[in-house]
Amino acid sequence: MTNREQLIQELEKTPDDIVKLLLDYLYRVKATRKDHPLAKFAGILSDAEAAEIKQSIAECRQVDKNEW
Secondary structure, three states: OOOHHHHHHHOOOOOHHHHHHHHHHHHHHHHHHHHOOOHOOOOOOHHHHHHHHHHHHHHHHOOOOOHH
């Protein structure tokens, strides 16, 4: 069974109020993904690369009071 088929199967069993929330969420995600200027960069980093960048940013945020 594909993800799409599984989703449709789950949606058929889901109450209408939850389906409405999911539909609203889907529209927001689709609009953000195609219109956001950084969307083309989504998913290009591996988990290791992302962790390395996060670590570098955290280190840059450190302030050495003795340097001032």
